[in-house]
Amino acid sequence: MKIRTIIAAIFLALSVSSIANAQLQLNGAGATFPAVIYSKWFDEYKNMTGVQFNYQAIGSGGGIKQITEGTVDFGATDGPMNDKQLNEAKSKQKTDILHIPTVMGAVVVAYNVPGVSGLNLDGTTLADIFLGKILKWNDAAIKKLNPKLNLPNATIVVAHRSDGSGTSFIFTDYLSKVSKEWETKVGKGTSVNWPVGLGGKGNDGVAGLVKQTEGAIGYVELAYAVQNKIAYANMKNKAGKFVEATFESVSAAAEGAAKNMPADLRVSITDPDGKNSYPISGFTWLLIYQNMKDEAKARALVKFLKWAMGKGQSFATELYYAPLPKAVAKMCEKNIATITANGKKIK
């Protein structure tokens, strides 16, 4: 009997505490790629202001779906919504959806060839490897890019993502830009029909495949390659220079793209201009309702976004993201200023 009383008391206590728990909370869901910095931001922001932003990494596709259905206060994605998706969301939610870039990330080409480091690759060679046209590590095309390296006569094992992902989108977007054959045969998307290779689930899956398989080549987000201590290739950019993926080279890529950035900030920055630009990188976006119904939430969101564009950027590099270039952050602020609550401007 006693135990039952205790259990009843616990439930009573919980229900009372839930009434007391009336803090402002905004819920969001979406891309896994920026989840780490978002969790850092939201923790910092809660300590500063007490407002809770609860973010759950369910994937870019999930983020777009939830913002379309109106089950979240904000969404997140690595690949921008297309016009059809935007129209559907608008007809369901009766408001436009804003894309606000938050940080940038690089996709690196990770490889595992014993005795080889400092590999150089260019777009067409990479596309040919992923098309299954280059099969050996000592192929003439790779040798030509790496005259100093002693490449073994080993088979290339291609590793790619088996699940839908923003990382695949950035990678295939790049390959489509640099290889006509890739564009017509495979195309770009969060999941495509890979001509060759083994599939791994998630960045960790691909990183694991590359790490464990001699002769493997795959693509992962920079953070995963660094954390798992996997070598990654220097990529030849549009200007003809081999560039390593670093925060500077990714920011340089964004600056190259910022000059002709569209007003809605939906843009691909793969294969950009600029001497020091790393060619396989992309933005990640928060998806925000242009007009929100809850004024308190709208105000909190606007305040947070302004903080994220400014001070929040300083957390990026330690977590392996590249901060936004100043010019892009400025454009974001302009778009943030258009957010309204029930049609009224937010001060």
Add this chain to the structure above:
Amino acid sequence: MNSKYFYYKRKLTSSIMMLLTFVAALAAIIPLVFIFYYTISKGVTYLNLDFFIAMPKPVGEPGGGMANAIVGTLILIGIGGAIGIPVGVMTGTYLSEFGNNKFVFLVRFLTDVLSGIPSIVVGVVAYTMVVLPMKHFSALAGGIALGILMIPTITRTTEEMIKLVPHSLREAGLALGIPKWKTTLAIILRTAWKGIATGVLLGLSRAAGETAPLLFTALGNRFWSTNIGQPIASLTVYIYDYAKSPFEDWNQQAWTAALVLILLISVLSLVFRIITRSKYKTN
């Protein structure tokens, strides 16, 4: 000579088969041993008081706990139980006590089908039925999904347990002029309740270990929340998130969360044992 030959041949066959069944039994235990070995050896490093009373820290800062997830899991199985236990026990009672008709057959069949439905499908149903109309992820939606998952286990255990109650007890009750509903409630359910409690425990444990149906119902929460109208944290979703992150620190915490989940279920079953312990010694 001939009979001796058959004797040894049979003896040999018997020994070989015995050995094979022993090996099979061993093979069945080995994964369990590995599970315990890995969760304990890898999870124990983070197991401290903080893990139970502190909140998760952002990535890069060592330490922190999962107080919100532990409470969240308890709330979720609490809601699930509040739905699943009454429905399950009453359905089980109905199936075994009231009626022997086509409807009973249909219910029994559908319960079996329900127990075979993958939990993620139940999650999708809860998403469509609760999350979309409410326009909100919530602990309530997660609890409903878990409640649905508990129903078949509890129903079938209740039914089987009630079937074990001797027929003479029913007849004795009826012979004393006790109405049927009272006999069922005061005699049959009372006699079978330990077995039913075991079924309830199985249902609750299964629910506590589910991840898939929570991903798009309860969603998850990095903060302290006990409001059932808001998204809520749970141990299983934390394990899923942390185990696949690139950060060593989070991978470690995922193991600890797994260990805590196992401990939680063990404590739950211990509590049930104590509650159902007989007041009178049987021998």
